[in-house]
Amino acid sequence: MTTLTAAGIEPLFRLLGRYMPLEEEDRAALMGLETGPICIRDPRHDIAREGENPSVVRLLVSGWACRYKDLPDGRRQIVGFFLPGDFCDLNIYILKELDHSIGALTAVRYFEIQPQQFQSVIEDRPQLLRALLWHEMVCSGIQREWLLSIGQRSPLERLAHLFVELYYRLSAVGLATGLSFDFPITQNHLAEANGLSLVHLNRTLQEMRRERLIELSDKQLRINDLDRLKRVAMFNSNYLHFDRPTVGAAPARRNPSP
């Protein structure tokens, strides 16, 4: 058993800092969490499967993962993305069985933390419990927004909305450089997240490029005109509940080193 590395939880610090001010003691308490060695998973490798009863909380350090659900006949829906700084399933505290699966979309690195590790942290620093619950509720709000997207927004609007959302979330953890960021997932993943066929997703992507809304190549996404993209998406950032401005607005390394 070891503890978290400073670079490893930097995204988490930044994220929680968007919700409320973090004091030095809060950071110290989080740094004190004991964990196993850092885990590494390949893309397309599942981290957890529906029906399992995982006994650890996972903190994503680098790479992208997702929550997904699938049907017996193979249809698959990605219901959320995990970005660095996100906990995968804090809810194992309460629920016994996973009602969805968790998969890696790229190579990922994460820490595994025993739930009881949080106990003392929360007792010492009740504000941290608040921050963690806050994050859970934001995740829930994001799901509501996705429901609105898939149910009502056109494919173009939907995709635009997702890109703006990811831009906000990646900025929050210091992984955007200006209006550009690493975008390591495939068009197939995008299609699965948006309830579109691969072909149609590609068409929509072409249209966005034609409209000069974005540039996407070599796993890099660049937003050309954020305001216009937000207008197209009818984007309202309230559901992210980032009550405090991005601290530092740092020029941000692409990959936090281990």
Add this chain to the structure above:
Amino acid sequence: MTTLTAAGIEPLFRLLGRYMPLEEEDRAALMGLETGPICIRDPRHDIAREGENPSVVRLLVSGWACRYKDLPDGRRQIVGFFLPGDFCDLNIYILKELDHSIGALTAVRYFEIQPQQFQSVIEDRPQLLRALLWHEMVCSGIQREWLLSIGQRSPLERLAHLFVELYYRLSAVGLATGLSFDFPITQNHLAEANGLSLVHLNRTLQEMRRERLIELSDKQLRINDLDRLKRVAMFNSNYLHFDRPTVGAAPARRNPSP
């Protein structure tokens, strides 16, 4: 200020009882919550609007309500139903601003409870906090399932799935009689919840009737063959996390008296 009525809180008891055994002291603690007089709202009347900062927790006693989100151009998506026994937005504990609206779908009756009222209840009976969090997480799971439905299931499968879900949830609070239950909402509401046009929803409903899956008229829904309906919907009840069987399996009055 008064306290909850016995009949008013019965659905909540039944619901929490599906998650874990409720002791007499738990019931007593909940009954002790102080509340304002019971509120009454007409259908189509909003209970709360996006952007507001509500300072009360609402406990639905009778009637159906919904969470919804809308876009500036009027498109609307219902992202969840509230049935008797449900709390509308426990999350005001943490989040300051509502990122969605809450609307009445029928005439509804509910209690308004001050958040601080929960404080002592939770301190006395920590299991109740657990039950309330559990319910929040189930709501979150339901949203994920809806995402899967809207993203991947065909309209027929989607509708079938929703009906089975509502059957389970209504049974849990004692509002189903065998395979029948009050179904007080309009086809328009169903369309808005399923991301379908009204016309197409109607077509799909006809198809379900033709296939003898359900009967629906006079605001009463009857499931003709639950197993077949579940098969069509590819329904897996795990996401509801009802760990304990329905208690009593009571023949259940339709409308709990005030």
Add this chain to the structure above:
DNA sequence: CCTGCACACTAACGCAGATTAGCGGCGCGA
């Protein structure tokens, strides 16, 4: 009484988006 409105339901039409098929480039392992 008629008027107006909400609601369930239907028909005709057209398009958005699924499906199937196939292209070329690239990285990887044999």
Add this chain to the structure above:
DNA sequence: TCGCGCCGCTAATCTGCGTTAGTGTGCAGG
């Protein structure tokens, strides 16, 4: 070095579903 599979991309076809426009019924209000 040559496959082989993944990935981005495109074209042709067909259909599910949205749109528009209606009908009929029941009910509340003037």
